[in-house]
Amino acid sequence: MAVPPLPWRYDYLRDTPRQREVLRPVVSVRLVDHDLSSPVKALVDSGSEHVLAAPWLAADAGADLSSCKYEIDLGIGGANPTVKFVDMTLRLQHPGGNDDHYIEWECEVGFPSTWRPPWPVLLGQHGFFDRFTIDMHRGARLVYVDEWDVFDQRHGTGR
Amino acid sequence: MGWNDVLTSIRQKYAPRVSDSPPEGPTTAAHTEAKQRNEALRTAYQELAGQWIAVDRVTGAVRAAKPTPYDLSAYLKENQIRGVDVLRATDPSEPELVGLG
Numbered sequence: 001m002a003v004p005p006l007p008w009r010y011d012y013l014r015d016t017p018r019q020r021e022v023l024r025p026v027v028s029v030r031l032v033d034h035d036l037s038s039p040v041k042a043l044v045d046s047g048s049e050h051v052l053a054a055p056w057l058a059a060d061a062g063a064d065l066s067s068c069k070y071e072i073d074l075g076i077g078g079a080n081p082t083v084k085f086v087d088m089t090l091r092l093q094h095p096g097g098n099d100d101h102y103i104e105w106e107c108e109v110g111f112p113s114t115w116r117p118p119w120p121v122l123l124g125q126h127g128f129f130d131r132f133t134i135d136m137h138r139g140a141r142l143v144y145v146d147e148w149d150v151f152d153q154r155h156g157t158g159r
Numbered sequence: 160m161g162w163n164d165v166l167t168s169i170r171q172k173y174a175p176r177v178s179d180s181p182p183e184g185p186t187t188a189a190h191t192e193a194k195q196r197n198e199a200l201r202t203a204y205q206e207l208a209g210q211w212i213a214v215d216r217v218t219g220a221v222r223a224a225k226p227t228p229y230d231l232s233a234y235l236k237e238n239q240i241r242g243v244d245v246l247r248a249t250d251p252s253e254p255e256l257v258g259l260g
Binding site for chain 1: 201204213215216217227228229231232235236241242243244245246247248249250251253255256257259
């Protein structure tokens with residue numbers, strides 16, 4: 001069966017309510033190295049420069065962090081964890097639930113030494129936003145992932 | 160119009176729109192649909208707080224829960240459970256995270 005064409009539409013994820021409802025823009029991804037990881041929810045975070053993942057996912061995907069490309073300290077929530085970066089394959093899963101429907105690309109993924117969030121992956125600028133056009137709408141509670149050049153078709157280069 | 164009336168008027172005009180009151184338009188139907196799908200996950204958060212859960216990618220229903228992500232991933236692979244996504248059910252006592260926290 002052919003993979004459905006972009007755009008792909010994902011519901012926002014409802015987090016534990018606080019003063020008001022907390023909604024997270026998420027998509028579904030897997031990491032691929034020597035193994036294929038389980039699929040996980042990934043937060044779409046335009047404010048992050050990097051794609052980051054929980055340490056357990058490195059083991060799950062069979063990635064060897066002892067031979068990482070480089071490691072740097074990042075500022076995350078007032079702490080400065082060391083993050084090891086490796087090149088691996090990132091797989092975006094179609095929201096329809098068929099695991100055979102996906103898009104893959106090579107990507108640099110950072111693994112911090114510790115991880116607190118409930119979502120196991122964070123998708124930032126380098127590795128995700130430089131691969132697709134992303135639309136998010138709080139009112140609709142939706143994320144749309146579309147082709148890279150859709151932005152130019154709508155807006156031009158903006159210069 | 161008194162000063163209090165002016166203040167009330169300004170507050171009403173610029174009050175933040177809560178997500179339960181979406182704007183009218185084509186996005187409204189999608190909003191309602193997503194809200195219904197998320198109900199299942201809300202219940203899971205209450206009952207399985209702190210556990211790692213695998214939720215159905217389409218319905219949001221919990222298909223498996225384990226104390227650690229390692230246990231859960233092993234279980235999913237062993238039982239060839241497909242069409243799910245893994246995450247941790249948050250506990251209401253946890254601080255609300257901004258980005259990675």
